[in-house]
Structures are given as C-alpha cells and as structure tokens.
Amino acid sequence: MTMKIMVAIKRVVDYAVKIRVKPDKTGVVTQNVKMSMNPFCEIALEEALRIRESAAAASEVVAVTIGPSHSVDTLRTGLAMGADRGIHVDSAASLYPLSVAKILRKLVQIENPSLLILGKQAIDDDCNQTGQMLAGLLNWPQGTFASKVVLDKEKQVATVDREVDDGIETVCLNLPAVITTDLRLNQPRYATLPNIMKAKSKPIKKFTPEELNVEIKSDLEIVQVTEPPKRKAGIIVSSVDELIDKLKHEANVI
Amino acid sequence: MPNPNGRATLGFRLRSLRRPTYPPLFPSATPSSRFTLHGKCNDVVRREYHQVPSFFNSLTNFSQTRIWGVGIQRKCYGSIAGLVQRNPGFSKLNDDDVRCFEAILGAKNVVQDEDKLVASNADWMHKYKGSSKLLLQPRTTDQVSQILKYCNSRCLAVVPQGGNTGLVGGSVPVFDEVIVSLSSMNKIISFDKVSGILVCEAGCILENIMSFLDNEGFIMPLDLGAKGSCQIGGNVSTNAGGLRLVRYGSLHGNVLGVEAVLANGTVLDMLKTLRKDNTGYDLKHLFIGSEGSLGIVTKVSILTPPKLSSVNVAFLACKDYSSCQKLLQEAKRKLGEILSAFEFLDGQSMNLVLNHLDGARNPLPTLHDYYVLIETTGSDESSDKQKLEAFLLGSMENELISDGVLAQDINQASSFWHLREGISEALMRAGAVYKYDLSIPVEHLYNIVEEMRSRLGNTANVIGYGHLGDGNLHLNISTPHYDDKILSQIEPFVYEWTSKHRGSISAEHGLGLMKANEIFYSKSRETVQLMASIKNLLDPNHILNPYKVLPHSLIS
The missing domain is CATH 3.30.70.2190 (Alpha-Beta Plaits)
Structure with missing residues (x-):
C-alpha cells in the first residue's frame, strides 16, 4: 500500500520581524514586511520528508497552503525543501481555523492521505485550533504537540510523544490520523540550490474555496488590536532601606 | 600561577624579530633621543618599562573572565613591540589635577575607583592592559575642550575611549594616561528624514543608532560585529569598515561632518550636513581614521541610506x-x-x-x-x-x-x-590566536594563507576569511597555546609579503599600539613624515593617544 502524507503550511509575517500595529488598530502591518513559512509548519514538513526518506517510506508528500496569490512563494519554499507537489487554495479573505479545517477536510477527501501533519499553531494568530478541528471534522484520531513521531507502516499505526504539562505522554494513533508538531520535533532542512531548481518544475494544483464548496465565514469579530504596554524604565535605588520602602509602598509586594 | 611559556623573558627577543626591513627615518636617532619632546615638557624622568601584551596579563585575567561567566579560555597574544617606554616628558597625575577635573566635570564624572577603572584599562580580548588612575566622563564638547586644554598645559597624556572594542590596542592606556570616555555624550541631536542625515554625539552606541534609524525607516551605512558596544565616535576615529562597506563605501564617504576638539582645547566645528562642500581643505578627513591621535571627535553627521525591505x-x-x-x-x-x-x-x-x-x-x-x-x-x-x-x-x-x-x-x-x-568568537575558544587584517588585491588574496600554511605545517591552524568584496582578508593563525617559535615564523614574514604585493597591513582594524611601528610596510617614508608633521602641528606635546598609530621613533 502506498502512503501519502499531506502537510498544511501557512505564510505568516517572519518570526524575526518586529510587528507593528496599524494606526487604526484593525490589525498588524503586513505591507512591505518580510513574509515566511510559519516555523511550526516548517517542522511539520520536515517530519513528513523524514518519514518519506526513512524505511517506513511514504510515497508522496503533498504540501497545501491556503491564502492570497503570494502564498505560492511559501509553497515553492516547501517544494524546495522536498515536498513532491503542492496545492494552493486561493483566497484573499480573512481565514479562521474552522474555515481552514473545512477546506482541508475537502482536500483530504480529494487526496486521500493516510497522514496529515500540521504545525501546532501559526505564529500570527496563535490560534492552535486547526489540527484539532480538522481531526474532529474527519473523525480521525489526533496526536497534538508531537515531539517524536514513529510510524509503523505494517500495522498502520503512528506512535506520538506529546509534550504535556507533567512530562511526555505517548499515544498510539490508528492511521489515518492528524498530527500537530511542537518545536522540539526536528530541525528543518535548508532549501539547497539544486532543490530550488527542481521545485520550479513541480506541479501546483489550484482551487478556490467555492470550487471546494466551502463558504468562508467568520464566527469571530476583531474588536481591536493594540500593542502591549511599553515597559517603563527602571530606577536605581541608593540604599536597601529605599528598596524596601519602594517594595512596600509603591510596588505593594511586601 | 607559573608561566608555562616563559613569556616574560621574551620581550627583547621578540622585538628584535619584528623590526621592519626599511631603513630608519632618522638614522642618527639613538635610543636616548627617541623619546625626547620638542615642547616645554622636556624634563627627563626615570624610565619605566612596561611590557604591553604580557602573557601574565591574560593569565591574571583568566579568573576574571570566569567570573564574568564567559567561560572562554583566553590565551590570546597580539603582535606588538614587546616593550614600550613611558614618555618621560609626560607629567604624573596629582591631587590638584583631580580637583581641577572635578571642577570642570563635577565629582561624579571623575572616576578614580580602581574597580571601575579595570574595564577601561584593558581591551576586551585582554591583550592590552594599562594602569590609568583616572577616568573622565565629559557630557559636553565644552567639557572635553576644558579637559584637553588643561591636560595640554600640564602635559598629561590622554587616551580617548569609546566602546573599547578595538583589536589593536588603540583605545586603552599604555601606561597612566588619563582616560577620556565619550560614553556620556550619547544624544542624538537631529535627524532629517528627507535627506537621511543624522547628527549625533560621539558616545552613541552603534546599535542604539541603528534601532533609532530603524524606526525612522533608515539604516547605518556601517555594520559590524561589535555594534552592541562600539560607539560612533570610535567608529569614525578608526574609520571602521565592516559588513556593508561593499555597498555603501567607507566612512570617508558617509561622514559629512565632524566636530573635533584639538589637543589645546580648540573646538573645530566642521559639523556640516551638506553632501557637497568644496571650500578649502576637507579637514574632517584628518579625524576619520586617525585613531584619536589628532583630536577627539565629539559629534558627527552621517549620511544614512533608506532601509530597504x-x-x-x-x-x-x-x-x-x-x-x-x-x-x-x-x-x-x-x-x-x-x-x-x-x-x-x-x-x-x-x-x-x-x-x-x-x-x-x-x-x-x-x-x-x-x-x-x-x-x-x-x-x-x-x-x-x-x-x-x-x-x-x-x-x-x-x-x-x-x-x-x-x-x-x-x-x-x-x-x-x-x-x-x-x-572571531570560535577562534577565541580554540586557544591562542594571531590576528592579521590585510588588504590585498583580490587576485593574490588567498596566496598568503596557503604560503603561511606551508610555512607553519601542522604546528598551527591557519585560516582565512574576510570581506572578499573589499579585498580584505582576515588571516588568523590558531594554536592551542602561545608559542614564540610560531610567532617568529609569522612575523615579519606576513608584513613583508603584504608589502611586496602592495597591500595594507591594516585594512580596517587600524594600527593602534599593535602596529604603530609597522606602518612603513604600507606607507612610504615621505608619507609617514608628513603624518608626523601634521601630528606635531595639531598636537605639539603629543598628549593625544600616545605610543599609537605612528612609529615610536618619530613620535613619543
């Protein structure tokens, strides 16, 4: 039996960019800002590639992205890392986890992958919901916050170590399943020049949400986006007595 | 702690190995006349010897390094003339001097505390260590002027200091020079968003200027590893190069004006914000790259390029x-x-x-x-x-x-x-390192690395890296421990080779104390003579950053 892995990747404001809030407080500035692949998605893709390269050998890794036309650049990055082909769902509208999960469910029905790997969250909205919602919609088992994934191709079982508050929880999932990745799972590879060259000729299939019969709507309304309050400058106290006095009367902590 | 390498005994031998092959400028100069001044400070005091990059220094500093939590074993050694003699013409600091400085600056900005002086007396690589007893922290150009006027009248030697991140011992005292730190002069004076011209005080830390400019949508035309500590006044005084030079050119092109204080306290206001100004000699260039030997830069105006996304x-x-x-x-x-x-x-x-x-x-x-x-x-x-x-x-x-x-x-x-x-950091961790910063025509640039490798065989790890776009090679020789045999294999060979290929023995680090005596490898006698004349004109008592930049035989 051949095994296909689908990975969802998202284009976000680069992790290292200093985020600026729009003056009208409706969101963050994205114009003229460096955009890159969400780091957790990179980890998800790396894991899929490693599974394909390992003895367990999945036959194909399909990378999916949903977003405006520029998202194709991010998809090309995924192809340059080693994904076999890409799917771009073209949508300029604001997307929320439930809409994304519904689109992905449709694509699962088209592609029939045995395994879906997603980042645990995107660093722009920090929702951490898409993987869970998708597993619910598909009625598939889920292994979230994975720090280790072992695949048994014979038994069609994935063993996932999850990072939870009191340590590592190990779960076994019958395939098909949804896995979301945590930071320690792996270190993603770089896109080498030969692979960038190859990626240029890899196929990208295009869909629109309408073609997939998914209505993009939001159950959420963004009221306001504001910057965190600026930290005030500290002061240097001249004596222990002054310190104690300030802790008592100004900070009210002792 | 015993000294396993016997560094302390090596001073004289090493110095003799490092003589340039050029004939001396003044063949008649005898050791006794070498340190004679022309000015009024011509009294002969007892000679003091100070071994500059003592290996003991790095050993004694070792425990300190550990306390700072850096955990790097510092076993560095720089090539410099092993022995420098304190210029007997300089006065010794006394209580009246300190009182006078306190009157100018306020007691708070006159630092005598030894613990506080430790960091200002040594460079960050712990290669060079002075014994200054006084650190002054002026807040205004006028205070710098008053300090220098006083020091000049008293013949007190002065070392200007910025972020103290230099690699050639240019920013630390050699003996008991008064340290004038520009750190407190750290204000941004103006920024013109249309032209991108920034005017600021010399003590502004490069990284702070960068983040200020970032908010305005501009960048600094220079960027270097030490940006978190180095100050713009020091960058300008040393004509720092760095990573963006291939695109934006050197500071000689980007600095539009400077305000500098001469040794006698005269304030030269050349703080123009014009791109074009052909009125007479462009004297600001004298203060870019002269390593504080002609005056102290107190303010600069710089042309900054817009930040591209x-x-x-x-x-x-x-x-x-x-x-x-x-x-x-x-x-x-x-x-x-x-x-x-x-x-x-x-x-x-x-x-x-x-x-x-x-x-x-x-x-x-x-x-x-x-x-x-x-x-x-x-x-x-x-x-x-x-x-x-x-x-x-x-x-x-x-x-x-x-x-x-x-x-x-x-x-x-x-x-x-x-x-x-x-x-750089990896080299520090690997053990002892001999650093050379060479400008060589790109065509021959790597040959010196290969020749050095075959000269040293497997006794040392010879590495080459640098700014190829600028023809600037950083030749570094890494060994587990300092070894004088290896040093004698390297110098003066590296300087002679560079000279033969019409390169420069200092592309961007400057001469400082390390290479003051080696200037002839890169500059002709006539050129150096003119430099000495300029030095004599601007600083007749030679109080500014003594023992550095120019050969000790000419200036001391």
Whole structure:
C-alpha cells in the first residue's frame, strides 16, 4: 500500500520581524514586511520528508497552503525543501481555523492521505485550533504537540510523544490520523540550490474555496488590536532601606 | 600561577624579530633621543618599562573572565613591540589635577575607583592592559575642550575611549594616561528624514543608532560585529569598515561632518550636513581614521541610506579560490545594484566554527574547501529573489558554485551570518590566536594563507576569511597555546609579503599600539613624515593617544 502524507503550511509575517500595529488598530502591518513559512509548519514538513526518506517510506508528500496569490512563494519554499507537489487554495479573505479545517477536510477527501501533519499553531494568530478541528471534522484520531513521531507502516499505526504539562505522554494513533508538531520535533532542512531548481518544475494544483464548496465565514469579530504596554524604565535605588520602602509602598509586594 | 611559556623573558627577543626591513627615518636617532619632546615638557624622568601584551596579563585575567561567566579560555597574544617606554616628558597625575577635573566635570564624572577603572584599562580580548588612575566622563564638547586644554598645559597624556572594542590596542592606556570616555555624550541631536542625515554625539552606541534609524525607516551605512558596544565616535576615529562597506563605501564617504576638539582645547566645528562642500581643505578627513591621535571627535553627521525591505542571503560552496573570485566578478555584474555583502571563508574557518561555536550547523549536506556568503538588499522582494536565484542557478551551471542554500526566512539568514560573524568568537575558544587584517588585491588574496600554511605545517591552524568584496582578508593563525617559535615564523614574514604585493597591513582594524611601528610596510617614508608633521602641528606635546598609530621613533 502506498502512503501519502499531506502537510498544511501557512505564510505568516517572519518570526524575526518586529510587528507593528496599524494606526487604526484593525490589525498588524503586513505591507512591505518580510513574509515566511510559519516555523511550526516548517517542522511539520520536515517530519513528513523524514518519514518519506526513512524505511517506513511514504510515497508522496503533498504540501497545501491556503491564502492570497503570494502564498505560492511559501509553497515553492516547501517544494524546495522536498515536498513532491503542492496545492494552493486561493483566497484573499480573512481565514479562521474552522474555515481552514473545512477546506482541508475537502482536500483530504480529494487526496486521500493516510497522514496529515500540521504545525501546532501559526505564529500570527496563535490560534492552535486547526489540527484539532480538522481531526474532529474527519473523525480521525489526533496526536497534538508531537515531539517524536514513529510510524509503523505494517500495522498502520503512528506512535506520538506529546509534550504535556507533567512530562511526555505517548499515544498510539490508528492511521489515518492528524498530527500537530511542537518545536522540539526536528530541525528543518535548508532549501539547497539544486532543490530550488527542481521545485520550479513541480506541479501546483489550484482551487478556490467555492470550487471546494466551502463558504468562508467568520464566527469571530476583531474588536481591536493594540500593542502591549511599553515597559517603563527602571530606577536605581541608593540604599536597601529605599528598596524596601519602594517594595512596600509603591510596588505593594511586601 | 607559573608561566608555562616563559613569556616574560621574551620581550627583547621578540622585538628584535619584528623590526621592519626599511631603513630608519632618522638614522642618527639613538635610543636616548627617541623619546625626547620638542615642547616645554622636556624634563627627563626615570624610565619605566612596561611590557604591553604580557602573557601574565591574560593569565591574571583568566579568573576574571570566569567570573564574568564567559567561560572562554583566553590565551590570546597580539603582535606588538614587546616593550614600550613611558614618555618621560609626560607629567604624573596629582591631587590638584583631580580637583581641577572635578571642577570642570563635577565629582561624579571623575572616576578614580580602581574597580571601575579595570574595564577601561584593558581591551576586551585582554591583550592590552594599562594602569590609568583616572577616568573622565565629559557630557559636553565644552567639557572635553576644558579637559584637553588643561591636560595640554600640564602635559598629561590622554587616551580617548569609546566602546573599547578595538583589536589593536588603540583605545586603552599604555601606561597612566588619563582616560577620556565619550560614553556620556550619547544624544542624538537631529535627524532629517528627507535627506537621511543624522547628527549625533560621539558616545552613541552603534546599535542604539541603528534601532533609532530603524524606526525612522533608515539604516547605518556601517555594520559590524561589535555594534552592541562600539560607539560612533570610535567608529569614525578608526574609520571602521565592516559588513556593508561593499555597498555603501567607507566612512570617508558617509561622514559629512565632524566636530573635533584639538589637543589645546580648540573646538573645530566642521559639523556640516551638506553632501557637497568644496571650500578649502576637507579637514574632517584628518579625524576619520586617525585613531584619536589628532583630536577627539565629539559629534558627527552621517549620511544614512533608506532601509530597504527585501534582504536575501545565500550561503554557497566553491571548489577553489579562483571560483570565488570569478563569482565575485559575476555577482558585481549580475547583482549590481542589490549586492550588499560578499563574504568569504575557507574550509578551515568553517571547521573551526562548527567545532567551537554553540549552535553552529553546516547548512550544506557536505563539507567544502571554500564558502561564500552573498547578501542582496533591494526594494522589491519578488524581483530581487528572482534575480538572485537566476544568478545562483546560472553560476551553478557554470560550475562556479558546487552547492549552496538560499535562506527562506530571516532566521535562516541570521544563522548563515552567524557562521561568518562567529569566526572571531570560535577562534577565541580554540586557544591562542594571531590576528592579521590585510588588504590585498583580490587576485593574490588567498596566496598568503596557503604560503603561511606551508610555512607553519601542522604546528598551527591557519585560516582565512574576510570581506572578499573589499579585498580584505582576515588571516588568523590558531594554536592551542602561545608559542614564540610560531610567532617568529609569522612575523615579519606576513608584513613583508603584504608589502611586496602592495597591500595594507591594516585594512580596517587600524594600527593602534599593535602596529604603530609597522606602518612603513604600507606607507612610504615621505608619507609617514608628513603624518608626523601634521601630528606635531595639531598636537605639539603629543598628549593625544600616545605610543599609537605612528612609529615610536618619530613620535613619543
């Protein structure tokens, strides 16, 4: 039996960019800002590639992205890392986890992958919901916050170590399943020049949400986006007595 | 602690090894007349010897380093004249002097506390250590002027100090010079958003200026590893080079004006904010790169380029040095207006970084003999990337590049830069290091590394890296421990070789104390003589940053 892995990747404001809030407080500035692949998605893709390269050998890794036309650049990055082909769902509208999960469910029905790997969250909205919602919609088992994934191709079982508050929880999932990745799972590879060259000729299939019969709507309304309050400058106290006095009367902590 | 290498006994022998082959300027000069001044401070005091880069210093500083938590074993040794003699013409600091400074600056800004002076007396590599008893922290140009006027009248030697991040011992006292720190003069005075011209005080830390400019949508025309500590006044005084020079040129082009205080306290206001000003001699250039030996820079105006949104970084492998060279030629032609850095490191540098630097990871699947880092900066992300990709793929087809990676996000770009910028730190961790900063025509640039390698055989790890785009090689020789035999193999050979190929023995680090006596390898007698005349004119008592920049036989 051949095994296909689908990975969802998202284009976000680069992790290292200093985020600026729009003056009208409706969101963050994205114009003229460096955009890159969400780091957790990179980890998800790396894991899929490693599974394909390992003895367990999945036959194909399909990378999916949903977003405006520029998202194709991010998809090309995924192809340059080693994904076999890409799917771009073209949508300029604001997307929320439930809409994304519904689109992905449709694509699962088209592609029939045995395994879906997603980042645990995107660093722009920090929702951490898409993987869970998708597993619910598909009625598939889920292994979230994975720090280790072992695949048994014979038994069609994935063993996932999850990072939870009191340590590592190990779960076994019958395939098909949804896995979301945590930071320690792996270190993603770089896109080498030969692979960038190859990626240029890899196929990208295009869909629109309408073609997939998914209505993009939001159950959420963004009221306001504001910057965190600026930290005030500290002061240097001249004596222990002054310190104690300030802790008592100004900070009210002792 | 016993000294395993017997460094203390080596001073005289080493000095004799490092004499330039050029004839002395004043053949009649005898050792006794070498330190005679022409001015009124001509009283002969007892001679003091001070061994400058003592290996003992690094040993005594070792425990301190540990306390700071750096945990790097510092076993560095710099090439400098082993012995420098205190100029007997200089006065010794007394209580009246201190009172006078307190009257000028207020007691708070006159530091005598020994613990507080420790950091200002030594350089960050712990190669050079002075014994100054006084640190002054002026807040205004007028205070700097009053300090210098007083020091000049008293014949007190002065060392101007910025962030103290130099590599050639230029910013630390050699003996008991009064340290004038510009750190408190750290205000940004004005910024013109239309022209991009910034005016600020000399003590502004480079990184602070960068973040100020970042908010305004501009960048500094220079960037260097020490940006978190180094100050703009020091950058200008030493004509610092760094990573953006290939794109924006040197500070001689970007500094539009300076305000400087001469040794006698005269304030020279040359703080123009004009790009064009052909009225007489352009004297500001005297203060750019003269390492504080002609005056103290107190304010600068700098032309800053706008910040462009699209930055791409590629890390490439080449099979031989001639491919790196051809790649540079091609990059200048095909990336032209967007090329912002062309850095180079050899396989040995890479090994060193991978073995000694935390978090370093080879971006390529295999090891190679030569690596090149290319950065482009432009205004259009998609067209810049397209252009760079086309260039890289073309170069790969032409076999100029054997492998390579292109950063897909800022994090990856930083990790590529980390490999190049981390070489210095990796060298420190690897043991003793002999550092040379050479300008050599690109064609011959790597030959010195190969020749040095065959000279030293397997006794040392010879590595070469640097700013290939500027013809600037950092030749570094790393050994587990200091060894005088190795030093004698390196010097004066490295200087002679550089001179023979019409290179410079200091591309961007300056001469400082380390290479003051070696200037003849790069400059003619007549040129150095004119420099000495200028020094005599501007600072007749030679109180400013003594023992540095110019040969001790001429100026002391």
